Every structure is written in C-alpha cells, then in structure tokens.
Amino acid sequence: MPGSKCQCASQGELDPRWEQLEEILAAYKGDAGALIQVLHAAQDVFGYVSEEVQEKVAEALGVPISEVYGVATFYSLFSLKPRGQYKIGVCLGTACYVRGAAQVLAEIEKQLGVKVNDTTGDGKFTLEVTRCIGACGLAPVITINEDVYGRLQVDKVKEVLAKY
Amino acid sequence: MQEMIKLTIDNRVIDAPKGSTVLQVARQAGVAIPTLCYMEKINEIGACRVCVVEVAGYRGLQASCVLEAAPGMVVRTNTPLVRQARRVNVELLLSNHPDSCLTCRRNTSCELQKLSHDLSVSKVSYVGEKTDLPLDLSNKSLVRDPNKCILCRRCVAVCHEVQNVGVISVSARGFHSIITPDANRQLGDTTCVFCGQCAAVCPTAAITEVDSTEQVFRAIGNKMHVVVQVAPAVRVAIGEEFGLPRGAITTGQMVTGLRMLGFTAVFDTDFAADLTILEEANELIQRVKTNGTLPLMTSCSPGWVKFVEHFYPEFMGHLSSCKSPMQMMGALIKSYYAEKIANLPPQQIVSVAIMPCTAKKFEANRPEFTHAGVQDVDFVLTTRELASMFKVAGIDLARLPTDEFDAPLGISTGAGVIFGASGGVMEAALRTAYEWIAEKPLAKLDLTAVRGLEGVKEAVVDVPNLGQVKVAVVSGLANADKFLARQKAEGSSYNFIEFMACPGGCLGGGGQPRMKPNEASLGKEARLKSIYAIDQELLLRKSHENPAVQKLYADYLGSVGGEKAHHLLHTSYTTRGRFPWRKQS
Structure with missing residues (x-):
C-alpha cells in the first residue's frame, strides 16, 4: 500500500530477517507456482508481507507484483500490515453470535481503542474476527494467540486482556 | 484428419471436431450463445456465466465456454431455465453497475448494455451496495473507472498473456474484488506501457483512453492554427465506425472530414515514416560499418519503448535513436513548418496527431519532446476519438468525397504506409538500405517473409557490398x-x-475501433490486406524516392544523419525499472 512504510527497510542489511528471506527466495528462484508457499514463509519471518517483501518475492519468482499483491490480498491469512504480538480472534460463528459475540467484540474494541483488523499503537494486540472455530459448546469464544477463552462475558473482557 | 464427434444441440445433430468446447460447436452451427468474459485462447475461465446451457445428465447449468463437447452429448441452449439464469446473472452484474448508460462513453458500444438488451433484461431485481471508488486519472493515456468494472478479467488476461506486462491483476475477494495496477497504485506510477490492449477488450467503460476531443474542438473553435497528422493504420480502420466493411480504405474521405472539422492543414504521418526510414536505414548502415551496437531495434512503438525501459534496460542501447514518425512530424511542424510555411512562432501552432494508439498520448507528453514549454505534439487522438469527433460534427465519413493531404508534409510513399502493419518498418527500411548499399535498384520490393500477423517472423536478405542481413x-x-x-x-x-x-x-x-473478441483476427487480416493494397498501388514505394523528403533535406535538414537532422529527429531513452515507484538511488 502506498504510504505504509516498512520500518525494517531503513535498517537494511542489519536486520537478519532479510537474510532469512533471501534464503527462502533462493530456494524458489523462478518458480512462479510457489507463490503462496513463499508468501507463507515470508510472513513467518516478518509477521506480515510488506510491500518491500512483495517486491522481493515478485522479483525472485518472476511474477508481476500485481499478482503477488492479488494473492496476498485474496487470502485472509496474509496480512499486509504489521500485526501485534498477540492476535485476538473473536469468533463470530452462529453459536457465538447468538450468545453475544458481537457485544464482546464491541467491548474489546472499546477497551483497546481499535477496530477489527487494526493493531494497537503499542503493537501489542491485533483484533480480528473469525468464522466458527469449532468450540460452540463454549460460546462465545475468543482466542488470543494459542489461548482460548470460552463463555466470555462482556464484563470479563478487561480482566482477560490485562493478562497480556 | 481431425477426429470428429457427434452431439445434439437444440435438437440438431451436429458434427464437430473432437476437443472443441460446446460454445465453439454451437457458434459454428449458428447458435449464438452470448458471452461476456470469454476470449478464445486468451480468457477461458467460465466466470461470467452468461454462456450457460443445459446438458442432459449433468447437474445444474454448465458454462459452455469451458465445457468440452463429448460424443452423444445433448445440449439445450434455449430453455426457460437457461434464459432465466442468463438474465439473473446479468441482473446481478447490473445491480452493482452505475445507471449512467446515456452519458457513458461506451453508450451503444458497451457489451454489457448490448447483452442486457439481447437478453431482454427489463428490470434489476437486486438492490444492494454499489461500488464507489475514485477514478484513476493518473496518466495521459488511459482512464480507469473501477465502478464500471464487471470483473470479467479480459483486461487482466490480455495484460498478462498477450503483453506479458502483468501490471493489472485482481486483488481482494468477494464484493471487494477489484482490478488493481501494481500493488494498488495508480496506473501512471507503474510499469504500464499504455498499449491500451486492455481498453480495446474491455466490454464496458472501465478502461478507456483519455478523451482529448473537447480540447481539440476548443482549439479549432478558438480560431487557432491547428494542424493534424494521421497515422497509416487509421485509414484502414476508421471506416468500421461508419458502417463500412472491415479494412475499408478511407484515406481521401478522412482528409475531407478533417478539413470539414476545421484543421488548417492536414498532414500524413506517412511522410514522417519515410523520413524515419532514411534516418534509421542510415543508422543501421553506420552501426554495421562501425561495429556499433547490433542488432538495431526499432523505436517507433512507444509501448515497446517503455517496455524496454522498464524490463530490458540492457537492450536500451540497441534501440534506434530515431524518434517515432509522429514525433518527427511533430518536431517538423514546430520548426520547419512554423518557420518556412506558416510564418508563425511554434507556440501559436497547435499540433494534433490521429493515432491507432493510446501509448502515443504518453509519448507526446514525454519530456524529451517538449522544448521551452512547447510540446511537439500537443494532442493525440485515437482512431476512436476521431470517429467520435466526426459523429459529433455530423460528418458521415462513408458519404464524403475524397481529398488529398497538404503538401509538402502530406506527400509519402508506399514504404510509409506499411508502417501500419507488423513488418512494415522492416520492409521499408530494407528497401532503402539495400539500394543505398548495393547501389542498384532492388528487383523485388515485396519482402513477403516479414508480412502477416504471426508474432515472430524472420528473414535473411542478401545485400551486395554488405553480405547477408539477418x-x-x-x-x-x-x-x-x-x-x-x-x-x-x-x-x-x-x-x-x-x-x-x-x-x-x-x-x-x-486506439483502433473495437472488434468483437471472436472477430479480431478477421478484422486485423482485412486491415492488413488494405495496408499492402495501398502500398501496391502507389508509384513511389521507396522512402528515399519521396521528392518532398528529398527537398526537405536539401532546403532545411542538410544531410541524412547530419547535425540538424540529429537535433530534430533523434532522441534518447530513460531507465525506468520494474518498480518505478522506488526512489532512484
């Protein structure tokens, strides 16, 4: 995205993550079919796929940058923006929804001061919504990285967030 | 022999070559299945689903463009279910499409509009959110209106498969899907070469050329000294916009029409093409003689030039330093013509070019072609835009008498006109280079090996005093x-x-009149034939025999490749990179 500058770029070669990326790209040089795998690997390194990363992937695989961007924006697993240390996933599946997930989501937005798909200013939390995660018996459910919080009441949200 | 199969379409048993799609078989048999996203061999993705048919034994409707015809298949293309499905699919497209048909640039030439009419869609049953995105007005060649996009992906297919530029792709998904240039940038900031092949295949007005017709009307209306040049390919195509057969030659009618519009002088880009040949043949000979950079690569096509500047900078030294014919003519109009004929300062002359090309609009605005704030070519209009000006002015090209271009910049040879076809520049250059080096007339002027629509053609020519030229x-x-x-x-x-x-x-x-995707090769063949027919009928068919060009050198330019010629007729190129938005370091 124009305007969203990647902070790592200015550090150039000092950042070892760029070397990691180069290693990944070297293994897939000219292999246009490996685009999705490479984007996954790149996201594992950086936590997201910045514009600079997309350009490097495009160059190495011989794929137009428009296509890299197209794939990166098609799959919700890829993020074009830096994400927080903790990813909060609020399940909006049917069971969670009818048991008040929308209110839980609103409360988290209020507590953190961010909207869905945004990251808090301190880089700590990224708020996302998910479809059913298969824990309907615990509805409404949220996840924070690998932790699962079930039967979450609105008035408990603050307490849960405080753990991080 | 191709293996044949039998299948039934609408109660008729039809023989068809194995491997055909149901759509191809049906069309061959005179059954007009509508399509929108389909372009044979280029975009066969079954996305728009207006070509659906019923097939006995298949669950649900099938997209006929991607369904291979099988022996014994029973296809029905006109059942209540098929008709309803096609209408619903078009209605869904219309539910997120502006209702501005009457004032749209594609009014009466829009494929979506025609389809809606052909299928008798009389209402849009679905009301919902509409896309509301800003126009992309970032460049001088093409305008994108994402709100009119129906996501058929024809532009994407052409950009990736036919042109290998790949500057536009679909991004995001679902309702938010959108065609975006290079990672959501504006077209003007990207590697787009402005060839306009996307605009030529866009079924709606989502991609069109920048419209300069009003500016030209205004210049003429303000009684300015407005001169015009016309490229060779325009004269064999513009007739299509006036109901004439494909490839109709309308050179003389077009000249009459241009005078009726009010242009002060009507010149022929073919004159400048002859001039290009002299300069470029000379450049070729010099490079061969002095062991210069070879192969020499032509530089008339601004889309091609920009492609090299972005993707193959290592070949930039191979590009001929010759300006394109349009820019040579532009330079002469603002110098020779201004000084010697019009007796006006260049800034009082408005120079217009009619081109089959959208990249020419970009080319005219390259800083290399502006001197002291005066552009050599002020406005470029596509063939389609000129047709529109004629229509606005009530000029029916098909019914006009013929007229001649103005001398001297309207005098040309057959070598100039064949610039309009792939292979033409090569053939024209060799006609001249051969005679210059061999110092004897070329026995057979027609270099048929480099003619035709194939993508790559090769020839070896024996040139006395030089050897084989490949x-x-x-x-x-x-x-x-x-x-x-x-x-x-x-x-x-x-x-x-x-x-x-x-x-x-x-x-x-x-920038040429649009053709239906399934008629494009027929249309190009017809235009090609006409280009060579014009060449064939001319007495002068070698650029160096153009008397007006000879006189221009004698009176004004000096020698071919000389200092003045170099100053006016040659240019240089710029490295642009694959990621042109990156700061040049």
Missing part, C-alpha cells in the same frame, strides 16, 4: 518478452529487429 520482426509484447529473454541467454545473430507492442502492429493498436 532480420526479425516481432509484434505483441509477450512475443517480444520471450524473444528478448532468448537473445539475452543465447546472444543475438540478428542485424536488425522490428518490434511493435501490439499484436499485428499498429493496425491492431489499442
């Missing part, structure tokens, strides 16, 4: 890309290569 002619940027990649890997044994951005050359340019 040449290649490449059109369409995907062909150029593959060709250059091979040259890069294996080295080159060619002396001279002609490149044109658009498949088939200028006659298939992005």
